[in-house]
Amino acid sequence: DAKTTQPTSMDCAEGRAANLPCNHSTISGNEYVYWYRQIHSQGPQYIIHGLKNNETNEMASLIITEDRKSSTLILPHATLRDTAVYYCIPFQGGSEKLVFGKGTKLTVNP
Amino acid sequence: DAGITQSPRYKITETGRQVTLMCHQTWSHSYMFWYRQDLGHGLRLIYYSAAADITDKGEVPDGYVVSRSKTENFPLTLESATRSQTSVYFCASSEGLASQETQYFGPGTRLLVL
Numbered sequence: 001d002a003k004t005t006q007p008t009s010m011d012c013a014e015g016r017a018a019n020l021p022c023n024h025s026t027i028s029g030n031e032y033v034y035w036y037r038q039i040h041s042q043g044p045q046y047i048i049h050g051l052k053n054n055e056t057n058e059m060a061s062l063i064i065t066e067d068r069k070s071s072t073l074i075l076p077h078a079t080l081r082d083t084a085v086y087y088c089i090p091f092q093g094g095s096e097k098l099v100f101g102k103g104t105k106l107t108v109n110p
Numbered sequence: 111d112a113g114i115t116q117s118p119r120y121k122i123t124e125t126g127r128q129v130t131l132m133c134h135q136t137w138s139h140s141y142m143f144w145y146r147q148d149l150g151h152g153l154r155l156i157y158y159s160a161a162a163d164i165t166d167k168g169e170v171p172d173g174y175v176v177s178r179s180k181t182e183n184f185p186l187t188l189e190s191a192t193r194s195q196t197s198v199y200f201c202a203s204s205e206g207l208a209s210q211e212t213q214y215f216g217p218g219t220r221l222l223v224l
Contacts, residue, residue, distance in 0.1 A: 043218050045215070098153075100152045
């Protein structure tokens, strides 16, 4: 499994964009980059995933570098409800588990 | 409502007791998973199941038993609870294990073993 490096914590002002980086320099060619988040006392929630191309959905955008060694999750207009721990997870499929690291604790401030 | 549910949401038990945590999903997903979450360890996989009557161990299976007689249910049993099994338990499901299969998680069961 590819290892990831994420900042331990980040702060963001409400209404501003939150940019969460992730390094995954050992990611293999067939591993997707998944992002989940976990709001306090809740189960992990899927956000977005991608392989090579940038992706966008109703929750966030995902920017993957051309060499695929890093990615950035963008929450375009962060709200207080986006305060959570965000996990970047390379996932190949065919393996039986998602490997959750320590993640980044994002705090959105009013 | 469709989704994945867990019961009970909170449980207090005593050392040596048997306790069963329930997980139910309405999507007819093939795969189901049990994770535990402890401070300092993140989420760790206990057991998973690829289909009814097919189960396999994850990274921390000791002290746990699972069964999957029906696709929609995946109960986790602690046969003789220990204090080290105090944790938050999450159930998850996914359609399959292809590269783009997303795992969806339940709300969790908070278990305290005294």
